[in-house]
Amino acid sequence: MLERKTVSQTKTKRSKISKETKRQLLHYMTLSRRIEHRIERVLYRQGKIVGGVYVGRGQEAISVATAIHMLDNDIVAPTHRDMGIFLICGVSERRIIAQYMGRKTGVTQGKDGNMHMGDLKHNIIAFVSHLGDNVPVAAGAALTFKMRGQDNVAFCYSGEGATSRGDWHEGVNFACVHKLPIVFFINNNQYAYSTPIELQMPVKDVADRAPAYAMAAEVVDGNDALAVYESAGRAVDWARSGKGPYLVEYKTFRMTGHSAHDDAGYVPKELFEEWARKDPIERLQKHMIDAGELTAEGIESMENEITAIIDDAVDWADKSPYPDPEDCLKGVYHEGR
Ligand SMILES: Cc1ncc(C[n+]2csc(CCOP(=O)(O)OP(=O)(O)O)c2C)c(N)n1
Ligand SMILES: [Mg+2]
Structure with missing residues (x-):
């Protein structure tokens, strides 16, 4: 079993990460933040969003710098x-915005208005709302990989709150008993609602839970995109090479309320101030500028490009129709190939 590492031990070999990879990380992190900002702070307030909105502000490094390792x-x-x-x-920005606006062109064709989406054409299992339950589902996919002799990996995400659920533990136990090719990425943003x-x-x-399942685990600074990238690479390699599950806990902070209607009045103000200083996007920008890999003009042009992408997506989604009532029951159950 891999010895568990702590945040301070995960000093990265940054020189090995190419400028192009860093640019991709920055692009997707900035795109995530901007698209969520448009949804939560603009479209939601204009009454154009159907249902609730949950965002990952301040946590962008985790989803981006881990999923970038998917093969x-x-x-x-x-x-x-x-x-x-x-x-x-590769889900398009247009379909994502249409999803939140409840349109027929959205990922669930207007059946839901937020993150409860998925698309197997893009290898994404539809988001399982019951916290912890995506672990047994993803473990099932990993079991399939193993039984078919495929060297693929299931990337399974949870918040720290979900790790206190029974279904989370059952799924992790099953995955570890069967040495399945799965990585558990935990965003520990220190609040569950x-x-x-x-x-x-x-x-x-959260990583303290891993030894109970004889599972390799480490704790990493989740606001350091390059540390996230390196640790995710290690974890995915481990699972892909047949050594079984691996858990990476990313320490981070939820820089917002639980959802758009929550003002987070219960979170001490100082915590927001402290974590604002560790902003993952600003940190990556600073690293790249110091390394001569990015300029202020480069940041501006990336932001302009992203604004144009989002403007186009909002415009397209806004012109899309709502679903017809008879569409509601379509696609609920498997309808054959
Ligand atoms: C079984 C279950 N209980 C309660 C909820 C309602 N709920 C949705 S998100 C959430 C908080 C989750 O906390 P955490 O796992 O830490 O994720 P975070 O929202 O912090 O990213 C709760 C209680 C749910 N979806 N499923
Ligand atoms: Mg949490």
Whole structure:
């Protein structure tokens, strides 16, 4: 079993990460933040969003710098704060915005208005809303890989709150007993809705749960995109090479309320101030500027390009029709190939 590492031990060999990879990380992290900002702070307030909105502000490095390691036919089970995964997997910005606006052109063809989406054409298991339940589902996919002799990996995401659920533990136990090719990526943003971590877990780190399943695990700074990238690479390699499951806990902070209607009045203001100084996008920008890999003009042109993509997506989605009532029952059950 791999010795568990702590945040301070995960000093990265950054020189090995190419400038192009860093640029991709920055692009997708910025795109995630901007698209979620448009949805939560603009479209939601204009009454154009159907249902609730959950965002991953401040956590963008986790979904982006992990999912970027997915290979062909790998499968992913995201959480409600993983916009970056949908973007990395190639779901178009237009379909994503249409999803939130409840339109027929959205990922669920207007059956839902937020993150409860998935698309197997993009290898994304539809988001399982019952927290913890995406673990047995993703473990089932990993079992299929193993039985078919495929060297694919299931990427399975949870918040720290979900790790206190019974179904989470059952799924992890099953995956570890059968040495399945699965990686558990945990975003530990220190709150589960309004419950702070110390009121829902007796252990210090989520990774402390791993030894009970003889599972390799490490704790990593989730706001350091390059550390996330490197640790995810290690974890995925481990699972892909047949050594069984691996858990990576990313320490981060939810820089918003639980959802768009929640003002997070229960979170001490100082925590937001402290974590604002660790913003993952600003940190990556600073690293790249210091390394001579990015300029202020480069940041501006990336942001302009992203704004244009989002403007186009909103315009397209807004012109899309709502679903017809008879469409509601279509696609609920498997209808054959
Ligand atoms: C079994 C279950 N209980 C409650 C909820 C309602 N709920 C949705 S998200 C959430 C908080 C989850 O906390 P965490 O797992 O830490 O994820 P985070 O929202 O912090 O990313 C809750 C209680 C749910 N979806 N499923
Ligand atoms: Mg949480």
